[in-house]
Amino acid sequence: MTMKTKLYHHLQSTTTKNPQWNTLLREAANKSLFTKALSLYLHMLRSGAFPNAFTFPFAIKSCAALSLPITGKQLHCHVVKSGCLLEPFVQTSLISMYGKCSLIDNARQVFDENPQSRKLTVCYNSLLSGYALKSRVKDVVVLFCEMRGLGVEINGVTMLGLVQPCGIPGNLGLGMCVHGFCVKFGLDMDSSVGNCLLTMYVKSGEIDCGRKLFNEMPRKGLITWNAMINGYAQNGLANNVLELYKEMESKGVCPDPLTLVGVLSSCAHLGALSVGKEVERKMEGCGFSSNPFLNNALINMYARCGNLEKARDIFDGMPVKSVVSWTAIIGGYGMHGQGEVAVQLFDEMIRGGIRPDGTAFVSVLSACSHAGLTNKGVDYFGVMERKYGLRPSAEHYSCMVDLLGRAGRLNEARELIESMQARADGALWGALLGACKIHRNVDLIAGTRQVEVLGIAAKKKSAWPSTDEM
DNA sequence: CTAGGGTTAG
Structure with a gap:
């Protein structure tokens, strides 16, 4: 008897045990209890039952959800040994898992290994979503064209893969084209396709196009409302957020945490404390009080509305604090001029093993700037790239120019601008100009190399302010 | 195979 047939007989003899395990595993995964699902899988192996195509x-789906590429690879090996690789459900889950774990080349390999893939919509869709996640627009389009060329059926999920990467700048043209395609194919705009297109428009800043599509959708689901509300929120249209939220409530649509996140963030920007408190009560009433996203938004809301103590209470009460939670509270102390506390918290965060990101540095740099902690800010700026490998962006340069400028260290500010790789933006010039104004030194700005660049850019494209406006 | 989220300066 060969190895393969031995294995086959073994599988046959154990399949009677499998249904129970499979049912438990399926139930756990469908309830998003992924850790439980994986431990069930391990128990199953230990008990001597063999995993099968069910x-x-x-x-594998649990590995994808938990982003466990190593476990995923092990499962892939188990699949190969068990001879289930050719099962479409197994194969698509592997492709999807690799895509979600950022191992897109492995996903491609699984796809290519089996000629059957090129006949199945689900296989194409899972590979497409992997490329979409990495915003690999070209690969997405090539794959889609290949599907059409081979006559593979195209469905709504296929279109999701095409629409998703169109939300990033520069891809809107393609996105609109895909929109037309969806209409031509008669795909249901009230479903995920419509929601995905809506998100694409608002992420591209085409908020009016998004609103038009939103209005045209007769059966708006919760996700539709959330996409539009958060679209307004992300584009800084806080008043529209509150208006739409009211409308949503009046229509009897019940909000979920994602809705409230957008609303709270808009309250923060408007300084609308009373609405914010209303949302907080809603949160409690709906049992969302421990949602970390919502608590981060709450910290920000209270801090911006002037109630720093309350912001701190919420922060202290969070059992797990992410870099976003820290950034929110650091920013809160920073904007209230308590730079010392902000700096202490930043250091405490690092001691606690949380790695700061670019945004965290923006908030601590600005805190230093407000509190006059110039040298401390200069230190952080250096540490940022040296220790954390974070390239300073235009925002960081703006903070630094502001920091140095306020301290009257204008020449250092100018040198910094001249040395920078990132493109100067409005905020940066505003910061330098502000500093020059305070210190009555307008000649400095006229002497910088970037002013020439600015002049040329202004002629080419009117995105820059003209010299008259300055 | 599958749509929506929090933090950042001037």
Whole structure:
């Protein structure tokens, strides 16, 4: 008897045990209890039962959800050994898992290994979503064209893969084209396709196009409302957020945490404390009080509305604090001129093993700037790239120019601008100009190399302010 | 195979 047939007989003899395991595993995965699903898988192996084509998809899906590429690879090996690789459900779950774990080349390999893939919509869709996640527009389009060329059926999920990467700048043209395609194919705009297109428009800043599509959708689901509300929120249209939220409530649509996140963030920007408190009560009433996204938004809301103590209470009460939670509270102390506390918190965060990101540095740099902690800010700026490998962006340069400028260290500010790789933006010039104004030194700005660049840019494209406006 | 989220200066 060959190895393969031995294995086959073994599988046959154990399949009677499998249904129970498979049911448990499926239930856990469908309830998003992924850790439980994986431990069930391990128990199953230990008990001597062999996983089969009804086991793997749920175990693999759990790896994808938890982003566990190593476990995923091990499962891939188990799949190969069990001879289930050719099962479409197993194969698609593997492709999807690799895509979600940022191992897109492995996903491609699984796809290519089996000629059957090129006949199945689901296989194409899972690979497409992997490329979409990485915003690999070219690969997405090539794959889509290949599907059409081979006559593989195209469905709504296929279109999701095409629409998703169109939300990033420069891809709106393609997105609109895909929109037309969806209409031509008669795809249901009230479903995920419509929601995805809506998100694409608002992410591209085409908020009016988004609103038009929103209005045209007769059966708006919760996700539709959320996409539009958060679209307004992300584009800084806080008043529209509150208006739409009211409308949503009046229509009897019940909000979920994602809705309230957008509303709270808009309250923060408007300084609308009373609405913010209303949302907080809603949160409690709906049982969302421990949602970390909402608590981060609450910290920000209270801090911006002037109630720093309350912001701090919420922060202290969070059992797990992410870099976003820290950034929110640091920013809160920073904007209230308590730079010392902000700096202490920043250091405490690092001691606690949380790695700061670019945004965290913006908030601590600005805190230093407000509190006059110039040298401390200069230190952080250096540490940022040296220790954390974070390239300073235009925002960081703006903070630094502001920091140095306020301290009257104008020449250092100018030198910094001249040395920078990132493109100067309005905020940066505003910061330098502000500093020059305070210190009555207008000649300095006229002497910088970038002013020439600015002059040329102004002629080419009117995105820059003209010299008259300055 | 599958749509929506929090933090950042001037």
